[in-house]
Amino acid sequence: MGYGSVPVLRGVSLHIAKGEIVGLLGANNAGKTTLINALSGMVVPMSGRISLAGADVTRLPAKARVRLGIIQVPEGRLVFPEMSVRENLLLGGINPTARPRRASELERVLDLFPRLRERFSQRASTLSGGEQQMLAIGRALMAGAKLLMLDEPSLGLSPRLVQHIFEIIERLNAAGLTILLVEQNLLLTLRYAARCYVLERGQIVVEGTADAVRSDPRTRSAYLGL
Amino acid sequence: MDELLQALVEGILIGSTYGLIALGMGLVYGVSGIVNFAHGDFILLGMYMCLGLYSALTLDPYVSLIITLPAMTVVGALVYRFVIRPIASHHLLMVVQLTLGLTLVIQSGLLMVFGGQGQRTPSFVEAKLFVVGDIVMRGPHVIACTISFALAGVLFVILRSTDVGRSIRAVHQNARAAALMGIDVGRVQTIAFAIGIGILAIAAALLAPGASIQPSDGLRYTVITLLVIVLGGMTNFVGIMLGGLIIGCSEALGTVYLSETLGGLLPYAIFVSIMLFRPRGLTWGTS
Numbered sequence: 001m002g003y004g005s006v007p008v009l010r011g012v013s014l015h016i017a018k019g020e021i022v023g024l025l026g027a028n029n030a031g032k033t034t035l036i037n038a039l040s041g042m043v044v045p046m047s048g049r050i051s052l053a054g055a056d057v058t059r060l061p062a063k064a065r066v067r068l069g070i071i072q073v074p075e076g077r078l079v080f081p082e083m084s085v086r087e088n089l090l091l092g093g094i095n096p097t098a099r100p101r102r103a104s105e106l107e108r109v110l111d112l113f114p115r116l117r118e119r120f121s122q123r124a125s126t127l128s129g130g131e132q133q134m135l136a137i138g139r140a141l142m143a144g145a146k147l148l149m150l151d152e153p154s155l156g157l158s159p160r161l162v163q164h165i166f167e168i169i170e171r172l173n174a175a176g177l178t179i180l181l182v183e184q185n186l187l188l189t190l191r192y193a194a195r196c197y198v199l200e201r202g203q204i205v206v207e208g209t210a211d212a213v214r215s216d217p218r219t220r221s222a223y224l225g226l
Numbered sequence: 227m228d229e230l231l232q233a234l235v236e237g238i239l240i241g242s243t244y245g246l247i248a249l250g251m252g253l254v255y256g257v258s259g260i261v262n263f264a265h266g267d268f269i270l271l272g273m274y275m276c277l278g279l280y281s282a283l284t285l286d287p288y289v290s291l292i293i294t295l296p297a298m299t300v301v302g303a304l305v306y307r308f309v310i311r312p313i314a315s316h317h318l319l320m321v322v323q324l325t326l327g328l329t330l331v332i333q334s335g336l337l338m339v340f341g342g343q344g345q346r347t348p349s350f351v352e353a354k355l356f357v358v359g360d361i362v363m364r365g366p367h368v369i370a371c372t373i374s375f376a377l378a379g380v381l382f383v384i385l386r387s388t389d390v391g392r393s394i395r396a397v398h399q400n401a402r403a404a405a406l407m408g409i410d411v412g413r414v415q416t417i418a419f420a421i422g423i424g425i426l427a428i429a430a431a432l433l434a435p436g437a438s439i440q441p442s443d444g445l446r447y448t449v450i451t452l453l454v455i456v457l458g459g460m461t462n463f464v465g466i467m468l469g470g471l472i473i474g475c476s477e478a479l480g481t482v483y484l485s486e487t488l489g490g491l492l493p494y495a496i497f498v499s500i501m502l503f504r505p506r507g508l509t510w511g512t513s
Binding site for chain 2: 040042061062063066067071072074078079080081082083087090091092094095099139143
């Protein structure tokens with residue numbers, strides 16, 4: 001899998017069970033974002049197979065995967081800056097599967113993030129980083145996420161806000177949502193994820209439970225690039 | 227004084243249609259980053275369709291819209307999907323060249339079918355005049371202005387508060403995020419292009435009554451449109467309408483106070499001087 005003819009990922013295999021929080025760890029440029037973009041259908045793998053609940057989705061375009069509930073919260077949040085919180089959330093629920101339930105989902109998301117209710121008609125570009133992250137997650141929930149893939153949700157946030165965001169992620173998981181957590185922040189991810197994969201230069205070098213990954217010396221070397 | 231007022235009114239009447247035409251270009255630019263240099267030629271295509279329908283069925287240009295609007299919209303969608311989109315990911319200059327090529331195709335096509343001499347499409351409102359005080363307004367211009375503003379309003383509401391409009395704005399603001407929300411970016415671009423060309427069908431019907439046209443007139447409209455959207459800030463809705471009014475007024479003033487040829491230069495002079503002081507256009511708001 002890669003861009004043009006340069007492979008970014010080689011021989012990567014991971015599985016996520018229903019209701020799990022799985023961490024995908026690795027230093028910069030390890031291939032984490034490429035991997036979830038492949039899951040989102042934003043890049044087409046050169047070879048390999050992606051399946052959801054037994055069904056092959058490798059050839060499905062991005063919009064079809066959204067309809068199946070594979071939703072990515074991208075790195076840097078990528079909220080629609082010139083639109084209100086309300087419009088951002090409505091756009092989250094624009095796919096045909098989510099649209100019929102849009103009004104009730106909106107209430108659920110606003111209950112989950114009371115801050116977004118306060119900022120409801122404000123433009124997204126005027127929100128703080130933490131609020132934008134809440135909005136990005138809220139937007140993904142509006143899309144009817146069954147597998148929520150978060151790319152660097154802690155990026156650029158204060159420790160207190162990171163704590164808050166991760167507590168919400170934990171709460172969503174407790175309510176049955178399957179989560180793939182892509183993070184550079186090793187300790188944080190190990191605390192919340194049940195199982196982790198460590199990616200180094202496009203290959204998975206460590207995998208297992210959080211405890212096993214924590215104690216594996218290869219995890220450290222993957223991070224330090226040794 | 228009356229002369230000035232007369233010129234300003236004429237400028238606003240025609241400028242509103244320029245604004246409408248430029249909204250179509252801004253819409254396309256906003257979602258796909260493409261500047262369509264054949265924009266003016268599509269207007270001519272629309273005007274010649276009016277002429278053809280008049281010759282064949284004696285349809286008034288306004289009535290022809292029943293046929294030209296859907297036809298041009300479909301043409302727009304097909305041109306984007308099968309001609310522009312395959313090239314769209316290549317170098318910007320390739321796309322520029324492609325749309326310039328479209329200019330020649332449309333122009334030559336019109337020349338083949340209709341010939342090169344000036345022709346006009348009559349309409350029942352052509353000779354109507356509206357007189358307010360000392361100001362005389364031509365019927366087609368009054369209709370054009372009313373419909374242009376009304377249509378701009380409709381477009382504004384569509385963009386603000388429908389899912390199609392929100393998708394268009396989402397693609398404009400962040401195409402990647404839009405795709406991650408399940409929006410088919412290519413489809414939105416095609417829709418925007420179709421709307422952009424559909425608007426031109428309406429603009430053509432508004433401009434056609436009584437106007438003498440030649441197949442080579444498209445370039446003039448393209449250039450005016452470019453002036454307007456650059457003035458307006460490319461994707462700023464209000465800015466573009468305002469830009470249309472400014473270009474319309476400067477054209478009208480130039481024709482009244484300067485000679486016919488020199489007057490035609492005034493919009494460009496005003497454009498250059500505004501750009502010197504506000505290089506990013508007249509924008510103050512957002513898209």
